[in-house]
Amino acid sequence: TLASGFEEEIDQITDILKSARMMVFSATINESMMPFIKKYMPNNKLIDIKNDNNLQxxxxxxxxxxxxxxxxxxxxxxxxxxxxxxxxxxxxxxxxxxxxxxxxxxxxxxxxxxxxxxxxxxxxxxxxxxxxxxxxxxxxxxxxxxxxxxxxxxxxxxxxxxxxxxxxxxxxxxxxxxxxxxxxxxxxxxxxxxxxxxxxxxxxxxxxxxxxxxxxxxxxESRKNRVRPMNEKVKQAIKFVPKSDKVKPGYKKKRQEKIKKITKKLYQEEARKNFFRSKKHD
Known part of the structure; x- marks a missing residue:
């Protein structure tokens, strides 16, 4: 629900129920949920039912x-x-x-x-x-x-x-x-x-x-010569997506998506330039 754009509605409900005991259940708890949990459950206790990744x-x-x-x-x-x-x-x-x-x-x-x-x-x-x-x-x-x-x-x-x-x-x-x-x-x-x-x-x-x-x-991991150039493109992409002072649930995920899209565009632009450069030499 937090990832579906209902943050404001949930915020209003929890504001009314300040004295209520609150419990959150989830198969997984990711980073986007932590601001919500810290805000409304400052003295929270995490009960983690450990389950190793299925070996089957x-x-x-x-x-x-x-x-x-x-x-x-x-x-x-x-x-x-x-x-x-x-x-x-x-x-x-x-x-x-x-x-x-x-x-x-x-x-x-x-x-x-x-x-x-x-x-x-x-x-x-x-x-x-x-x-x-x-x-x-x-x-x-x-x-x-x-x-x-x-x-x-x-x-x-x-x-x-x-x-x-x-x-x-x-x-x-x-x-x-x-x-x-x-x-x-x-x-x-x-x-x-x-x-x-x-x-x-x-x-x-x-x-x-x-x-x-x-x-x-x-x-x-053995193909390091192909991984290294990507890191440079990611660094370039990050410059186009500055960090925000106000962080909302899901912010990190959205920022990573933007960085990935820009990185892909940078690769496509480089491939296009290389294509036309090779045509000039033909």
Whole structure:
């Protein structure tokens, strides 16, 4: 709710209930919630039910390598044969795009996103439970708000913006003593994200797709010559997004998104200049 733009409404309610005992429950508590908790729960006690990352879930990361996400997705789907797979996208528009793309390639699927009303959502779940579909294309609504049994595979068409959503997505599989597999596509701009995953105890295995097969790939850290230039671009991007004196819930996430967008534009501009520079020498 805090991340959905209801900060002011919550602020008004909590201001009325100052004498009430307040409790906050969440599968994950990220940094954006801390200003709220410190403001209204200054003497808070944290009860953390420790749960090691599911060892029954394997995390495979596949580089895009200048290919489109659609190309990589189709390559991967020609290799795997899941019992039930959820393909996660960050936006509803991308959910619709991926679903249409799969159907164009004669792959049957169904989509779930926030614009579906309850009746249509229940209909989708009934069809999924009857095993009518092998693939579900979904927004993060399905990572938290909907319970789907029997998910054997997860594909992150796009990496979720928040680490917590990566956990929620991964948590759709590997349940009830079954194993699960999570595939994620990444590019060089995701190095910091991958470092954070490793720091949180998730150890991704790097794979590549060659000749229609999944093969082991070199460790990302060994490619330092490709990581170093990115850091310079990030430094340039940070200059365009100065820090604000007034910090609201979700500020850090929004700032990181802006930095990432600007960094990507800087790379695109550099690639464009290099292209025209090479044309002059031809």
């Amino acid at each position: 879930i394997e995390h495979f990361w596949i580089p895009l390598k200048h290919k489109s996400r659609d190309e990589r997705l189709l390559e991967l789907m020609n290799i795997i044969n899941p019992y039930l797979c959820i393909i996660f996208c960050n936006k509803k528009e991308n959910v619709l795009h991926v679903a249409q793309f799969l159907r164009q390639n004669k792959i049957s699927c169904i989509e779930i996103h926030g614009d579906l009303d309850k009746r249509n959502r229940r209909q989708v779940l009934r069809e999924v439970e009857s095993l009518k579909y092998q693939y579900i294309v979904a927004s993060d609504l399905a990572s938290r708000g909907i319970d789907i049994d029997g998910v054997s595979h997860i594909i992150n068409y796009e990496i979720p913006r928040d680490f917590e959503f990566y956990l929620h997505r991964s948590g759709r599989t590997g349940r009830m003593n079954y194993t699960g597999i999570v595939y994620s596509f990444f590019d060089e701009l995701d190095n910091e994200y991958l470092n954070n995953l490793s720091a949180k105890g998730i150890k991704p295995v790097y794979k590549d797709i060659k000749n229609g097969e999944l093969v082991d790939a070199k460790e990302r």
